[in-house]
Amino acid sequence: MSLITYRQALNDALRSEMLRDEDVFLIGEEIGQFEGSYKITAGLLAEFGPKRVRDTPIAEEGFTGAATGAAMVGLRPVVEIMTINFSLLALDQIVNHAAKIYGMFGGQARVPMVIRTPGGGGQQLGATHSQNIELFYAFVPGMKVVAPSSPADAKALMLAAIRDDDPVLVLENLSLYNTKGEVPDEDVPGEIGRAKVTREGSDITVVAYSRMAAVALEIAGKLAESDGIDVEVVDLRSLRPLDRDTVIASVKKTNCAVVLEDDWLTYGIGAEIAATISDGAFDWLDAPVRRVAMAEVPLPYAKPLETAALPSADDAITAVRETLDATARRR
Amino acid sequence: MPRLSDTMTEGAISAWHKKPGDTIEPGDVLVEIETDKATMEHEAYESGVLAEILVAEGENVAIGAPIARLDDGTDEPAPPKPSAKDDRPELGQEVPDTLPAATRQPDAKPERRAATPLVRKLARERGIDLATVTGSGPGGRIVRADLDDATRRAPSAPLATDHPPQATAVDGEAIPFDAVRQAIAARVTQSALTIPTFTATASADAEALLALRADLNAALDGTGTKISVNDLLVRAAALALREHPGVNASYSSEGRGQTLVHSRVNINVAIASPAGLMMPVVTDADQAAVSAIAARVRALAEKAAARKIQPADLTGGTFSLSNLGMYGIEHFTAIINPPQGAILAVGGVGREVRIVDGRPEERRRLRYTLTADHRIIDGALAARYLATLTELIHHPHRIVA
Numbered sequence: 233m234s235l236i237t238y239r240q241a242l243n244d245a246l247r248s249e250m251l252r253d254e255d256v257f258l259i260g261e262e263i264g265q266f267e268g269s270y271k272i273t274a275g276l277l278a279e280f281g282p283k284r285v286r287d288t289p290i291a292e293e294g295f296t297g298a299a300t301g302a303a304m305v306g307l308r309p310v311v312e313i314m315t316i317n318f319s320l321l322a323l324d325q326i327v328n329h330a331a332k333i334y335g336m337f338g339g340q341a342r343v344p345m346v347i348r349t350p351g352g353g354g355q356q357l358g359a360t361h362s363q364n365i366e367l368f369y370a371f372v373p374g375m376k377v378v379a380p381s382s383p384a385d386a387k388a389l390m391l392a393a394i395r396d397d398d399p400v401l402v403l404e405n406l407s408l409y410n411t412k413g414e415v416p417d418e419d420v421p422g423e424i425g426r427a428k429v430t431r432e433g434s435d436i437t438v439v440a441y442s443r444m445a446a447v448a449l450e451i452a453g454k455l456a457e458s459d460g461i462d463v464e465v466v467d468l469r470s471l472r473p474l475d476r477d478t479v480i481a482s483v484k485k486t487n488c489a490v491v492l493e494d495d496w497l498t499y500g501i502g503a504e505i506a507a508t509i510s511d512g513a514f515d516w517l518d519a520p521v522r523r524v525a526m527a528e529v530p531l532p533y534a535k536p537l538e539t540a541a542l543p544s545a546d547d548a549i550t551a552v553r554e555t556l557d558a559t560a561r562r563r
Numbered sequence: 564m565p566r567l568s569d570t571m572t573e574g575a576i577s578a579w580h581k582k583p584g585d586t587i588e589p590g591d592v593l594v595e596i597e598t599d600k601a602t603m604e605h606e607a608y609e610s611g612v613l614a615e616i617l618v619a620e621g622e623n624v625a626i627g628a629p630i631a632r633l634d635d636g637t638d639e640p641a642p643p644k645p646s647a648k649d650d651r652p653e654l655g656q657e658v659p660d661t662l663p664a665a666t667r668q669p670d671a672k673p674e675r676r677a678a679t680p681l682v683r684k685l686a687r688e689r690g691i692d693l694a695t696v697t698g699s700g701p702g703g704r705i706v707r708a709d710l711d712d713a714t715r716r717a718p719s720a721p722l723a724t725d726h727p728p729q730a731t732a733v734d735g736e737a738i739p740f741d742a743v744r745q746a747i748a749a750r751v752t753q754s755a756l757t758i759p760t761f762t763a764t765a766s767a768d769a770e771a772l773l774a775l776r777a778d779l780n781a782a783l784d785g786t787g788t789k790i791s792v793n794d795l796l797v798r799a800a801a802l803a804l805r806e807h808p809g810v811n812a813s814y815s816s817e818g819r820g821q822t823l824v825h826s827r828v829n830i831n832v833a834i835a836s837p838a839g840l841m842m843p844v845v846t847d848a849d850q851a852a853v854s855a856i857a858a859r860v861r862a863l864a865e866k867a868a869a870r871k872i873q874p875a876d877l878t879g880g881t882f883s884l885s886n887l888g889m890y891g892i893e894h895f896t897a898i899i900n901p902p903q904g905a906i907l908a909v910g911g912v913g914r915e916v917r918i919v920d921g922r923p924e925e926r927r928r929l930r931y932t933l934t935a936d937h938r939i940i941d942g943a944l945a946a947r948y949l950a951t952l953t954e955l956i957h958h959p960h961r962i963v964a
């Protein structure tokens with residue numbers, strides 16, 4: 233175990249996999265000489281050389297397509313898309329090609345490709361550079377989407393994504409890169425499609441992923457202290473496949489749930505979770521499922537407005553309290 | 564175990580009509596089931612071979628529990644037995660309605676109490692009538708905390724600390740409740756413990772009513788129809804309800820509380836049956852001819868005597884009438900049939916000396932007592948209702964007009 237950052241955990245995972253399997257290579261904008269905009273690929277060009285750490289022009293559709301082809305013929309590309317916002321330029325390559333080739337052509341070729349890309353707002357990068365559009369990919373059969381919230385999960389899920397034979401989008405998060413946590417030194421791949429109860433509790437279930445899963449743990453601690461509320465936190469970790477069973481089991485225990493998400497409310501991940509709970513735990517619900525999400529606006533640049541638009545820990549605390557009030561169980 | 568009545572929580576197998584190995588066609592009588600209300604034949608709705616009987620005759624199980632296995636030839640493994648926690652009915656089975664029978668309104672849309680899914684499930688399991696629970700959630704929604712309170716208060720809940728007085732069998736025998744007795748006990752307890760009642764008694768000169776009844780029966784002689792005093796009183800009570808709709812009403816705890824005024828007048832008539840008290844319904848009693856009421860009550864009494872009363876015979880009532888006159892009872896009070904607002908208790912016709920035109924005269928008189936839910940019915944309304952009823956008895960042609 234080492235106490236390292238989320239950024240370092242990702243770097244360690246990439247390096248380990250490149251050492252383990254020479255078919256693994258990295259491709260993306262400024263990931264070599266500049267070591268990536270967020271320094272996830274720091275040191276890797278120097279260690280592995282330009283054949284395995286390939287700088288590209290600003291051409292997302294081109295290099296994502298190239299990586300898809302490389303994956304089809306047996307390599308294991310790890311594509312960096314600088315932020316998830318720019319993945320829109322590669323949408324056709326991801327949705328219409330990478331995700332569909334295995335199914336459409338009778339299983340003749342697999343696409344063992346990883347797209348790693350950060351989402352998240354709050355850095356004053358403006359509306360086009362601050363989005364949380366992982367839903368676009370979680371929506372598509374043929375894709376896998378993982379969204380680690382801790383350094384340990386970042387490493388474990390990156391290892392698993394690279395070893396997976398299907399296209400996997402690894403959602404990173406700008407505001408998580410500097411967070412620290414204990415990470416196993418050895419390489420133990422996580423299980424894609426398995427949520428984790430990161431805090432056990434009996435009063436209410438809070439479901440979240442990525443940055444909001446970290447917020448969920450933070451508010452759980454606060455609420456235990458201030459209100460004596462025992463929050464159970466379910467970190468989804470994987471958006472597709474979605475681990476519905478863990479969510480349902482938790483709600484059956486607590487009888488109510490709040491979903492925290494950084495994306496927009498309407499049609500968001502929270503809507504899918506609410507539907508999952510309605511399907512699987514209807515008879516156990518003692519209050520409607522609440523969702524805490526981003527304001528339905530293009531994220532403003534001005535700091536006070538940006539802060540107001542993003543879901544906050546206070547918003548989450550309010551939703552938890554109001555949900556428990558609705559069950560008349562809050563003391 | 565199918566749900567055969569609204570208040571049924573468990574049922575006993577009276578008799579199997581088929582044995583393992585028998586071929587079953589839809590519509591075949593499979594089994595006789597004793598519920599809290601009646602013994603009913605239950606028909607198969609799928610074809611196949613009766614593979615296994617899981618509940619033997621005389622045994623009692625909760626609704627939703629498998630009672631037999633039907634092999635439809637698809638050779639699938641037997642479905643797992645549901646655990647105690649999961650008693651949801653299987654596909655194809657009648658889905659238990661969580662609304663208690665008596666909260667169903669006979670007209671318009673049925674009332675739906677706001678309650679969380681968890682509450683509906685727990686109420687089903689614990690046999691709690693949601694009409695008796697006050698909701699403290701948003702908009703009066705019933706939440707689990709309310710149900711837990713209600714369960715703690717319920718007389719059936721085990722009282723760990725204080726021991727209610729228990730009858731001890733110093734001598735004699737303990738007779739366990741059957742399903743009907745249990746249902747009666749639960750219902751009257753709920754009524755007595757949750758409804759604030761008052762009673763108001765009135766009396767009427769019955770000479771004109773008895774004369775009319777004699778005339779009617781003379782006219783009907785040979786038709787097989789016979790009108791009783793009770794039949795006339797059912798219609799009279801119904802006509803008086805039409806005039807005082809506030810009495811033809813039910814209490815609801817919805818919001819800050821509601822009076823549900825019913826548009827139809829359906830009267831539950833108390834019938835003593837071998838199985839115990841039954842309260843079958845005479846629907847639209849205000850619109851039915853007295854001869855039709857007489858025929859309906861007779862048919863219901865025969866069904867009750869044969870233990871063949873169906874759930875449909877018992878639901879939809881808006882008011883109740885109980886008559887002990889035939890036992891020589893002068894006057895009594897009855898317990899409200901929840902969530903109805905009132906019940907009329909009718910005594911027997913008795914001879915009394917009254918002053919008529921300044922002279923003492925022997926007259927036959929009738930006494931009747933209204934028990935009312937004071938949450939929705941005030942004393943003055945009860946008095947006006949009784950006055951109208953008295954007027955009708957004094958002028959009985961209006962009852963049959």
